[in-house]
Amino acid sequence: MQDCKKIVAALQGGGDSSDIREAAWQAGENGCQEAVPALAGLLASGNLGIQEAADQALRRIGGKATVEAVIPLLRSDEAPVRNLAMDILRETGAQDLPSLVGLLHDEDDDIRIFASDILGSTGSVAAVAPLGEALLRDPEVNVRYQAAVSLGELGLKDAARYLNKALGDEEWVQFSVIEALAKIRDDSSIGALAKALHKSSDLVASMIVEALGEMGNVKAVTMLMKHLDAASTALRNKICKAIVQILGGKSLKLLSEAERERFGHYLLVALTDEDEAVQDAAMTGLGFVGGEKASAEVLALASGLDPDRDHDRLVLAVDALAGMGPTRALELALEGDDARPAQVVVDVARRLCSAPLCEAMKSVFWGRDRDLQREIAQALCVCARPEDKPFFLEVLGRHEDGTVLKTALEYIGALGGEGVGELLFGFLEHPYDDVKEAALEACVQVGGQGLDDRFRAMFAEQDPVRRLMAVYAMGKLGVAGHVDEIRAALDDEVPDIRKVALESFGDSCVDLGQWLPAIRERLHDEHREVRLTVVELLGHCEGEELLPCLEEALDDEDDWVRVRAVEALGRRGAEAAVPRLVEIATGTNTLLALKAVEALGAIGGKTAFRALLEVLDAEDPELQAAAEDAVARIQESGEEEL
Amino acid sequence: MASLFTKTISLKKEFTIEPEEFAQLRDFIYAQSGIYIADNRKYLLENRLRNRLKQLNLKSFGEYYYYLQYDAGRKQELNRLFEVVTTNETSFFRNPPQLKVFQDHVLREVVEAQRKAGDRRIRIWSAGCSTGEEPYTMAIQLCEVLGAELPGWNVRITANDLSEGVLASARRGVYTEYALRTTPPEMIRKYFVQTDGNYAVREDLKKLISFGQINLSDRMQLKRVERSHIVFCRNVIIYFDDEMKKRVISSFYDNLLPGGYLLIGHSESLHNISRAFKPTHYPGAIIYRKEE
Numbered sequence: 040m041q042d043c044k045k046i047v048a049a050l051q052g053g054g055d056s057s058d059i060r061e062a063a064w065q066a067g068e069n070g071c072q073e074a075v076p077a078l079a080g081l082l083a084s085g086n087l088g089i090q091e092a093a094d095q096a097l098r099r100i101g102g103k104a105t106v107e108a109v110i111p112l113l114r115s116d117e118a119p120v121r122n123l124a125m126d127i128l129r130e131t132g133a134q135d136l137p138s139l140v141g142l143l144h145d146e147d148d149d150i151r152i153f154a155s156d157i158l159g160s161t162g163s164v165a166a167v168a169p170l171g172e173a174l175l176r177d178p179e180v181n182v183r184y185q186a187a188v189s190l191g192e193l194g195l196k197d198a199a200r201y202l203n204k205a206l207g208d209e210e211w212v213q214f215s216v217i218e219a220l221a222k223i224r225d226d227s228s229i230g231a232l233a234k235a236l237h238k239s240s241d242l243v244a245s246m247i248v249e250a251l252g253e254m255g256n257v258k259a260v261t262m263l264m265k266h267l268d269a270a271s272t273a274l275r276n277k278i279c280k281a282i283v284q285i286l287g288g289k290s291l292k293l294l295s296e297a298e299r300e301r302f303g304h305y306l307l308v309a310l311t312d313e314d315e316a317v318q319d320a321a322m323t324g325l326g327f328v329g330g331e332k333a334s335a336e337v338l339a340l341a342s343g344l345d346p347d348r349d350h351d352r353l354v355l356a357v358d359a360l361a362g363m364g365p366t367r368a369l370e371l372a373l374e375g376d377d378a379r380p381a382q383v384v385v386d387v388a389r390r391l392c393s394a395p396l397c398e399a400m401k402s403v404f405w406g407r408d409r410d411l412q413r414e415i416a417q418a419l420c421v422c423a424r425p426e427d428k429p430f431f432l433e434v435l436g437r438h439e440d441g442t443v444l445k446t447a448l449e450y451i452g453a454l455g456g457e458g459v460g461e462l463l464f465g466f467l468e469h470p471y472d473d474v475k476e477a478a479l480e481a482c483v484q485v486g487g488q489g490l491d492d493r494f495r496a497m498f499a500e501q502d503p504v505r506r507l508m509a510v511y512a513m514g515k516l517g518v519a520g521h522v523d524e525i526r527a528a529l530d531d532e533v534p535d536i537r538k539v540a541l542e543s544f545g546d547s548c549v550d551l552g553q554w555l556p557a558i559r560e561r562l563h564d565e566h567r568e569v570r571l572t573v574v575e576l577l578g579h580c581e582g583e584e585l586l587p588c589l590e591e592a593l594d595d596e597d598d599w600v601r602v603r604a605v606e607a608l609g610r611r612g613a614e615a616a617v618p619r620l621v622e623i624a625t626g627t628n629t630l631l632a633l634k635a636v637e638a639l640g641a642i643g644g645k646t647a648f649r650a651l652l653e654v655l656d657a658e659d660p661e662l663q664a665a666a667e668d669a670v671a672r673i674q675e676s677g678e679e680e681l
Numbered sequence: 682m683a684s685l686f687t688k689t690i691s692l693k694k695e696f697t698i699e700p701e702e703f704a705q706l707r708d709f710i711y712a713q714s715g716i717y718i719a720d721n722r723k724y725l726l727e728n729r730l731r732n733r734l735k736q737l738n739l740k741s742f743g744e745y746y747y748y749l750q751y752d753a754g755r756k757q758e759l760n761r762l763f764e765v766v767t768t769n770e771t772s773f774f775r776n777p778p779q780l781k782v783f784q785d786h787v788l789r790e791v792v793e794a795q796r797k798a799g800d801r802r803i804r805i806w807s808a809g810c811s812t813g814e815e816p817y818t819m820a821i822q823l824c825e826v827l828g829a830e831l832p833g834w835n836v837r838i839t840a841n842d843l844s845e846g847v848l849a850s851a852r853r854g855v856y857t858e859y860a861l862r863t864t865p866p867e868m869i870r871k872y873f874v875q876t877d878g879n880y881a882v883r884e885d886l887k888k889l890i891s892f893g894q895i896n897l898s899d900r901m902q903l904k905r906v907e908r909s910h911i912v913f914c915r916n917v918i919i920y921f922d923d924e925m926k927k928r929v930i931s932s933f934y935d936n937l938l939p940g941g942y943l944l945i946g947h948s949e950s951l952h953n954i955s956r957a958f959k960p961t962h963y964p965g966a967i968i969y970r971k972e973e
């Protein structure tokens with residue numbers, strides 16, 4: 040390429056540094072292979088700016104030429120140049136593996152170390168065997184060490200057989216071998232690691248245990264169990280963690296009674312290990328092995344955790360406590376002065392819903408601070424026990440906190456029953472909107488003639504918020520029972536009310552045909568939101584007679600109303616709308632065209648298909664892609680013989 | 682009043698971003714600004730955009746992606762999106778130890794060198810200037826160093842940012858007390874005018890700075906910036922992936938005059954990004970210098 044020639048000339052021309060940098064950048068940008076030797080030469084430049092520009096260009100160009108040009112620099116006497124060469128080869132080396140593999144037989148120890156290192160970054164399966172051979176045969180310990188590290192980095196199963204054999208090497212190499220095996224997780228390594236465990240120093244043993252834990256293979260459990268009694272405390276804690284990691288709680292229940300007891304005892308010790316990961320595993324394990332003492336200790340640990348910073352650990356602790364079930368320790372904590380343990384217990388109680396804990400929560404409720412009260416109310420609401428009704432009625436009568444009140448309303452609404460309607464209705468006058476909303480939902484859930492009448496009366500009131508609530512409730516209670524009110528609401532002066540009135544049809548879609556004239560009128564509402572709601576509704580309900588209305592919405596002034604109409608027509612397979620959709624799909628508004636293309640793909644048929652073929656030539660790539668998908672969709676559905 | 686009904690049909694479901702949608706948006710944002718949203722910031726994008734989607738009445742993040750490309754309001758929306766994915770956090774005299782080194786060493790050396798060369802020009806570039814606190818701080822420090830000599834010097838601070846919104850505030854130059862929380866009181870007295878509870882930057886400081894929009898991912902745009910003695914780019918490249926960091930830093934290198942200085946944020950580093958600069962360690966700051 041002419042350009043590249045010029046670039047090479049500029050690289051070698053001895054211009055000022057910014058010219059050379061620009062040339063290097065151009066070389067990279069244009070992928071100039073022929074600039075590679077010149078660029079490699081510049082890596083040794085004394086000017087750091089030039090050096091760096093050459094470095095970046097070489098990485099972008101890559102290829103065999105780059106690898107070959109950079110390898111000789113590994114032998115440079117200057118460390119920065121060597122490091123730079125290494126770094127470039129890590130990124131580009133895979134493009135010429137044989138050259139790198141050849142270096143593994145170099146006479147120079149350092150070069151063999153470098154090559155082992157670089158091969159680890161190539162991601163290539165062809166690097167495994169040469170690295171494996173180096174691991175087992177190289178006379179230099181640092182080469183073997185680096186080969187193991189690199190095999191781990193590659194993370195390929197084929198490496199396991201070399202690494203397993205290398206477990207007998209000296210300790211320095213063992214470290215990297217074990218780490219690599221943990222990354223590779225091959226089943227064949229379990230036995231090898233287990234064997235090595237018996238012959239190892241404490242340090243290596245703990246690495247092996249950790250590796251076995253991470254590998255998660257059940258075959259290791261029996262062997263680890265056997266090791267428990269003889270191990271030092273630190274090692275034993277690690278073994279506990281590994282066992283929990285492998286078995287994952289549940290299968291701990293399958294251990295024999297005696298084994299479980301012994302293990303539970305060790306887990307309690309592990310709970311005090313300084314490593315948080317060990318503590319966490321101990322908590323999880325205790326969640327399945329259980330016991331009064333375990334419950335107390337896990338609770339103590341959990342109470343010391345910070346809900347924000349240690350969120351995940353806290354979840355773990357609560358899981359464990361719930362697993363151990365209701366205990367005396369939990370009840371005592373509820374009565375105690377400390378807020379944290381009590382909060383933890385409430386979290387556990389909402390999971391267990393056991394009678395003693397629920398009763399305890401109620402009995403301490405009024406004496407605790409607002410935050411805990413909110414949580415207790417929540418927990419009791421989740422448990423939804425009928426016998427807590429008097430408690431919640433008292434809350435509704437006495438409490439002033441919005442959040443607590445909402446919870447109580449939710450409980451009562453779900454429970455229902457005689458005589459609560461009056462109470463709930465009263466809360467529609469509460470000053471907080473969210474409390475009103477909760478009361479309204481509760482009223483709808485409870486239902487009944489009494490409430491029904493009240494909402495009807497409420498709709499006649501002046502206050503728009505009251506009318507809005509009434510319409511919402513009547514819609515939920517059934518349009519059929521409130522025909523006149525809903526009809527009036529569709530014409531209300533407040534747009535939100537018109538919108539809510541429309542939405543009241545969405546739940547059941549019944550009798551929509553009969554309402555169509557009134558609904559159709561809303562297609563010309565002055566408010567975009569209301570028009571959108573109509574389209575939403577018509578798209579969501581079934582019925583051939585709704586389709587012409589949707590087509591009408593295609594003429595809306597607002598793009599998104601039209602988008603929703605297009606979508607709805609597509610979803611409903613409206614064949615009659617195809618001509619209009621074709622028009623839109625080939626029109627100038629790309630957003631609408633995209634949606635129309637999708638719709639045509641969904642509807643299918645000859646006309647749609649032909650139109651889509653035309654869109655395949657569209658300029659906009661996004662539109663082209665959409666057309667391809669739509670065409671494929673029609674072809675898949677098999678209706679079109681080509 | 683509609684707030685009463687958070688659960689109407691159209692708003693019923695909470696948006697979540699699907700993996701393909703996230704990839705689409707991420708690539709789009711990257712192509713537009715060089716800002717790379719890492720996977721672990723996905724939820725952030727989701728949370729910050731969710732309400733926007735509701736306001737626009739869109740049904741999914743995929744639709745938002747369409748909106749950004751095809752809607753009549755896409756230009757403005759892109760600017761909004763930039764506001765969402767960037768953090769404009771800044772203040773006057775942010776990171777005082779670094780600025781002390783800047784004033785006592787970097788500025789004085791540059792001034793001395795220029796004086797010797799008989800060239801009374803000083804050019805500083807604040808890339809990613811946000812609402813202007815950083816370039817105004819530079820201007821104050823220059824006034825401190827040059828003192829009464831200032832009128833005899835030809836000084837220009839070029840201050841750029843991606844976001845038009847922050848540039849508008851920067852040009853206004855009116856700040857709350859909070860923006861001045863690490864500013865020495867005597868500096869406040871000297872360089873600000875109090876106006877009903879707020880602080881306005883003195884007009885003569887404003888004249889030293891020219892604000893303008895720039896997209897750091899646009900190499901050609903960066904090439905057009907006048908060459909500088911000093912480049913400030915603090916707390917900006919954190920949003921970029923390594924590839925983009927390399928390109929931006931390389932452009933700063935090209936922009937700097939020989940012997941020029943680069944200052945980056947204290948939590949940022951050029952490690953694995955560039956070796957071209959010579960780092961000098963001072964108490965509380967590393968200053969990068971281009972060779973003479």
Ligand SMILES: C[S@@+](CC[C@H](N)C(=O)[O-])C[C@H]1O[C@@H](n2cnc3c(N)ncnc32)[C@H](O)[C@@H]1O
Pocket residue numbers: 714715716767768769770771772775808809810811812815841842843844847895896897898914915916917920946
């Ligand atoms: C956290 S502020 C830093 C402000 C100031 N430099 C400081 O350290 O206080 C980051 C600024 O970088 C800007 N920014 C992010 N990406 C950008 C880009 N691609 N081009 C230009 N500015 C960008 C953002 O708009 C934001 O104002």
